[in-house]
């Protein structure tokens with residue numbers, strides 16, 4: 001039985017707090033694809049397939065042909081930034097995409113001008129910006145964002161909206177009393193509580209407006225009991241945190257493979273050099289702390305050292321990020337793995353991933369907006385664990401529960417959720433699934 005999913009017809013507005021490298025690469029990319037200049041590689045909603053039925057049925061449609069998703073020809077983009085640059089200027093500045101490609105899209109990109117940001121330098125120390133809202137309290141600022149959301153929807157004739165945080169990584173903040181209930185959070189916003197950073201104000205505004213929200217950075221944002229409850233109460237799907245790209249993507253591909261073969265790991269040292277604005281922000285130890293917490297949690301959940309002490313109990317895991325301007329957005333991620341096999345004999349694996357951060361992240365933003373819109377149309381609310389596939393530090397529905405990091409399990413959960421929504425048989429790879 002397929003679930004009751006509202007129609008995907010009409011226009012989806014994708015709202016992006018933070019129009020930097022990732023967001024502008026996404027927007028320019030979607031316009032390039034829509035003009036037939038390029039292909040949406042890396043996006044599961046656009047290029048991914050899904051097997052339906054038995055293996056012998058030989059039925060593996062595109063995901064977008066299997067389940068009704070918003071059409072990317074119909075999307076509208078909007079966003080906020082602390083810089084006044086339009087999307088064309090910001091994309092040129094980011095130096096991710098060729099200027100020749102950006103010039104072919106110039107009128108569309110120039111037309112998207114950032115709305116003034118809710119920003120406080122205390123939460124992103126390495127950033128200076130003047131395109132910023134003023135308000136006596138954080139609640140005033142949230143009200144201004146809510147008005148922006150309504151105005152954007154009306155002006156762009158959108159039927160539905162989704163918001164994905166593509167803003168800078170904020171400093172590490174521990175969950176505090178103010179984050180526990182909707183009442184305490186709202187009270188804190190009226191009293192300018194310092195434990196409420198800008199990203200939390202966007203998340204609150206989105207949820208209050210019924211707009212699904214995903215957090216692409218590692219800072220708390222919607223990952224607090226008050227906003228999880230608010231999302232449930234308002235029937236809004238949310239997810240986060242921190243796009244899974246680059247080194248962590250490699251880690252969650254490699255670690256499950258080694259574990260499957262019962263190979264031991266003594267040490268995993270990861271270091272990155274990158275020179276974009278994200279790298280500069282992460283050069284601040286307080287912002288890096290948010291990232292470090294997010295990056296470190298991955299191996300423990302995949303390897304389960306408590307259940308496999310002989311293999312992983314003494315694993316030494318270290319992650320570094322170094323700001324190195326000459327590399328720009330082209331990040332280099334090195335990994336050294338000290339592994340051991342039969343009778344404890346040592347081996348090493350070295351990975352040198354010359355990746356492009358925003359090229360890896362942009363399709364994830366698109367998929368998150370489109371899948372959150374699907375979740376919303378299917379009446380799903382609160383934390384969407386099936387979208388863990390996209391995150392380094394997935395939010396789990398039960399507090400304290402270890403997230404699932406293995407990318408292959410995440411993929412299974414995502415696709416089985418889509419099968420379930422469409423009333424197709426789940427694929428468990430058990431029994432006689434070839435019949």
Ligand SMILES: NC(=O)c1ccc[n+]([C@@H]2O[C@H](COP(=O)([O-])OP(=O)(O)OC[C@H]3O[C@@H](n4cnc5c(N)ncnc54)[C@H](O)[C@@H]3O)[C@@H](O)[C@H]2O)c1
Nearest residue numbers: 018020021022081117167168169217243245277278357361
């Ligand atoms: N690119 C990746 O592979 C990747 C992976 C995981 C997470 N991320 C995260 O995604 C986010 C975006 O990355 P990026 O490379 O585009 O960074 P970026 O620095 O190029 O862009 C971030 C933009 O956000 C703006 N900003 C900061 N605070 C804001 C606020 N309060 N309101 C509105 N705008 C604000 C900045 O001015 C900047 O233009 C970062 O937090 C990054 O850590 C990126």
